[in-house]
Amino acid sequence: MLAGKIFGAFGISEPDVGSNVIDIKTKGVRDGDHWIISGEKCWITGGHYSDFLICTTRTSEKGLSHFIVDREEHGYESRNIEKIALNSQSTAQIFIAEARVPHTNMCGEEGIGLKNTVKEFEMARPHVGLLSIGLMRAALEETIAYATERKQFGKVIAAHQLVAAKIAEMATMLDASKLMCYRALSMIDMGIRCDLESSMAKWFATEAAVKVCRDAVQVHGGNGLTKEFNVERLAREAIVIPIPDGTTEIQKLIIARGLTGVSAFV
Numbered sequence: 001m002l003a004g005k006i007f008g009a010f011g012i013s014e015p016d017v018g019s020n021v022i023d024i025k026t027k028g029v030r031d032g033d034h035w036i037i038s039g040e041k042c043w044i045t046g047g048h049y050s051d052f053l054i055c056t057t058r059t060s061e062k063g064l065s066h067f068i069v070d071r072e073e074h075g076y077e078s079r080n081i082e083k084i085a086l087n088s089q090s091t092a093q094i095f096i097a098e099a100r101v102p103h104t105n106m107c108g109e110e111g112i113g114l115k116n117t118v119k120e121f122e123m124a125r126p127h128v129g130l131l132s133i134g135l136m137r138a139a140l141e142e143t144i145a146y147a148t149e150r151k152q153f154g155k156v157i158a159a160h161q162l163v164a165a166k167i168a169e170m171a172t173m174l175d176a177s178k179l180m181c182y183r184a185l186s187m188i189d190m191g192i193r194c195d196l197e198s199s200m201a202k203w204f205a206t207e208a209a210v211k212v213c214r215d216a217v218q219v220h221g222g223n224g225l226t227k228e229f230n231v232e233r234l235a236r237e238a239i240v241i242p243i244p245d246g247t248t249e250i251q252k253l254i255i256a257r258g259l260t261g262v263s264a265f266v
Contacts, residue, residue, distance in 0.1 A: 009050035011041040011069075011094055012117060018043075019250045021056070021117050024064060026096065028057040035059070035106070037067060037074075037099045043244070047092030048080040054107065055096070056117055063111030067101050074099040085236035118195070123188055124245045125198040129181035129205035132241050136174040136209050139216035139234045143167060146220055146229075163219055170212045177205035196258040203251035206242040213238035 001008065017023050026039025037057055041047070052070045059065040069076060077095040108116060144167060147158035157163045180201040187194035216231040217224035224231050242248045257263045 006051040007046055007049055008052050008054060009044050009046040009092075009094075010120065011044055011047070011053045011055040012120075013043045014040060015042045015093075019246055021064075021114060024056055024058055026055065026057050028059045028065065028067065028101075030059075030103075031100070033103050035067065035101050035103060037069060037096055037101055039096050041094035041096075043081070044078075044092045044094050045244070046090050047094050048078045048090035050078070050090075050092075053094060053096075059110055064114045064117070065110045065112070066107040066116060068105045068107060069096065069099055069101055070105075074101050084240060085233065086240050121245055122193075122195045122198045125202035125251075126181045126184040126188070128241060128245050129177060129184075129201045132205040132209035132238070133174065133177055133181060135234050135238050135241070136170065136177065136212040139209075139213045139231060139238075140167070140170050140174055142229070142231050142234070143170065143216045143219050146223075157219070166215045166219055170215055173208040173212055177201075177208050180204055196255055199246070199251040199254040199258075202245065203242075203248050203255070206238075207248055209238040209241055 011026075012021060012024075014025060017025065024039075026037065026041065028035040028037045035057075037055065039055075039057070041053070041055070044050075044053070047053070050071065052068055053076060055067050055069045057065055057067055075097070076099060077097075079093045079095075081091045081093060083091055144158070147163055147167060148156055150157050152160070158167065180197070184194050184197040184201045187197060213231065213235040217235050220229055220231050223229050224235075226232065246254070253264050257265070
């Protein structure tokens, strides 16, 4: 993996299971020193070119466990899903049919998969925020370059107050997103629980990216709608980012639960 010769993927989501991880249906049945694993995963990042899958699997009525399922050794099939954007990476369906996996391929103890999955989300969410930061930075740079060259009414459009205001807002939202994501990542590095801060960072940064990239298209006017300018692609990619690793709506529920101690989850 470190040499970049093999690639892994994390198999959590299923066709009927997104944020409700507890309802995972992929099943593992113990057979001596092995487990027989069957199920379907969906929306798996890197899944189509993965060599192995860390598969969240139901091993008892209430317990989830993680297994390393090797594509060549144990067998699984994949199908790439074409999306509105972010198609430079694979997002895949994974099909596992009675894969015979050794017990030694279980990651951690049996039945603690839900706890580990929650911790994985806590770490993943600020990283999704970093993707948003990259999109916003690119959109801001493109907008500044365009606004300081494009002329309307006898002056560059950056000299018009409404355009100047958009540029100021874009830069401020980018900076605020950086600070929130860096705070969460710093807490992770220090081993401090930060599910609240991670959800805040993910929600704010991804929704900020939608607005910033949308404003970049607006400043470009008609040119922003064409593929000759990069901002149309940035806007499409920004639309995708609020969905993975927990939607904006889920982040808000997590934040409120952390603040009040009362769960608004169904």
